[in-house]
Amino acid sequence: MRIASISLVKDEADILEGFVRHNLHFVDRMYIIDDRSTDNTPEILRRLTEETSAVRILEDGWTGAFHQARRTTAAMRLILKEEDWDIILPLDADELIRAADRSVFEADLAAIPQGMAGAFSEMRYLAGPEDDLSITDPLVRVRTALPHDPVGAFKSIATRQLLAEPTLAFDEGNHSILTHGIRVPTRSLPNVQLAHFAIRSVDQIAVKCLKHYVGWRSREDYTKNFVPTLVGGAEALKAEPRFALAPSAAIIPAYCDSYPLDQAADRPFVERRGALKWPELAVSPPYAQVIGLFDQLIARASAGDALVKAAGGEANAEAVSRVIAERNALQIEMDQLKTSTSRLAKAYWNAVVFRMRRSLRKRRYR
Incomplete structure (x- = not known):
C-alpha cells in the first residue's frame, strides 16, 4: 500500500523533526509546504530533504490569508499527477500517527468501506504547569493527554477510490472530504489515532493563536464560526495584563473550551518513533515569530x-x-x-x- 501525507507548516521548529521522523514509519512520502516560516523550520526541512527522498518540499506560491482546504486540495491534485497513491492524508506538524506498527495502520486503511473516507480520532496532548521545562523535545516533555473518542472523526483520509473522483476536496481543517461539494461518509480507524500535540507550551499556543487569528481573519469569507478555538485563544490574550504569560494563563482553557480538561491524565507518548539529530534547531522564539x-x-x-x-x-x-x-x-x-x-x-x-x-x-x- 502506497501512502502519502500533505502538510502545511509554519514556525514549527520545536516539533518538526520529531514529526517527520516519526510519521515516516507509517507513510512512504511526506509532502510539506513551508508557509513562510521565520524560525528554523526551513533549515530543518532542507536537512531532511538532503537526508531522504521520502520528504518533498512543495512550493504553492501562496502569500495571502490562510486557505488550508484550498491549498491542501491543490497539493493533493499535484502529487497525484506525479505519482500513483493508494492513500493520501493531511497531517499538521503537531499530529503524529499513533499505532502499534505500520501493518496495523494498513489493515485499518484496507478495511475502509467502498465509497467512504477514513478518519483518525484524536488523542490531544497539552502542556501543563508540572512539565519539566528543561526538556526541550515536546514529544518527551508533554505527558498530559485528554481522553479520546474512538469513533470521533478528527482528520480525514482519502482512499484510492475517492482519489479517482475529479471533484474531491478537503474541507477547512481537513476534518472531512467532499465530492461535488457534499461531505463523504466517514469511518474512523479502530486501532489507529492521531496524537495531537496542540499545546506544547503557553508561549507556543499564544503565538499560534496570534498567527492564525491574522491568517483566518484576513480571509474575505471569514465568519465567526471559523476556528473558534484559535480566535477564542486570541481573545483571551487581550485580557492578559502583561506580555509574560504564566503556565496557568487563560489562553489554554480558552483554546480547549470544548475539551474535558478535568479528565486529563498522565500518559507519555510511548509510541514515539525516531530520534532527533538536530535538537539545537528545535527552538521557536515567540517574539521572533510575532515580528x-x-x-x-x-x-x-x-x-x-x-x-x-x-x-x-x-x-x-x-x-x-x-x-x-x-x-x-x-x-x-x-x-x-x-x-x-x-x-x-x-x-x-x-x-x-x-x-x-x-x-x-x-x-x-x-
Whole structure:
C-alpha cells in the first residue's frame, strides 16, 4: 500500500523533526509546504530533504490569508499527477500517527468501506504547569493527554477510490472530504489515532493563536464560526495584563473550551518513533515569530499599495479592497476552469492566461 501525507507548516521548529521522523514509519512520502516560516523550520526541512527522498518540499506560491482546504486540495491534485497513491492524508506538524506498527495502520486503511473516507480520532496532548521545562523535545516533555473518542472523526483520509473522483476536496481543517461539494461518509480507524500535540507550551499556543487569528481573519469569507478555538485563544490574550504569560494563563482553557480538561491524565507518548539529530534547531522564539508575522503583513500591505498604483489608482483602502475583490473573483474563475473537463473551458483558460500575461507586461513597462 502506497501512502502519502500533505502538510502545511509554519514556525514549527520545536516539533518538526520529531514529526517527520516519526510519521515516516507509517507513510512512504511526506509532502510539506513551508508557509513562510521565520524560525528554523526551513533549515530543518532542507536537512531532511538532503537526508531522504521520502520528504518533498512543495512550493504553492501562496502569500495571502490562510486557505488550508484550498491549498491542501491543490497539493493533493499535484502529487497525484506525479505519482500513483493508494492513500493520501493531511497531517499538521503537531499530529503524529499513533499505532502499534505500520501493518496495523494498513489493515485499518484496507478495511475502509467502498465509497467512504477514513478518519483518525484524536488523542490531544497539552502542556501543563508540572512539565519539566528543561526538556526541550515536546514529544518527551508533554505527558498530559485528554481522553479520546474512538469513533470521533478528527482528520480525514482519502482512499484510492475517492482519489479517482475529479471533484474531491478537503474541507477547512481537513476534518472531512467532499465530492461535488457534499461531505463523504466517514469511518474512523479502530486501532489507529492521531496524537495531537496542540499545546506544547503557553508561549507556543499564544503565538499560534496570534498567527492564525491574522491568517483566518484576513480571509474575505471569514465568519465567526471559523476556528473558534484559535480566535477564542486570541481573545483571551487581550485580557492578559502583561506580555509574560504564566503556565496557568487563560489562553489554554480558552483554546480547549470544548475539551474535558478535568479528565486529563498522565500518559507519555510511548509510541514515539525516531530520534532527533538536530535538537539545537528545535527552538521557536515567540517574539521572533510575532515580528516575522509583522514583516509579512507589512510586505503584503506594501504589495497592495504598489499594485493599486501600478493600475493607475490611489493606494487607499477602498482601492485596495477593489483590487482584492477582483483578484478573488478571478481566482474562483481560474479554479473552476482548471478542474473543468470541457474543451471549451480549456480553450478559455488558455485565453485568460494569455490575457493576464499581456496585461502584466504592459504594466511592467509603464
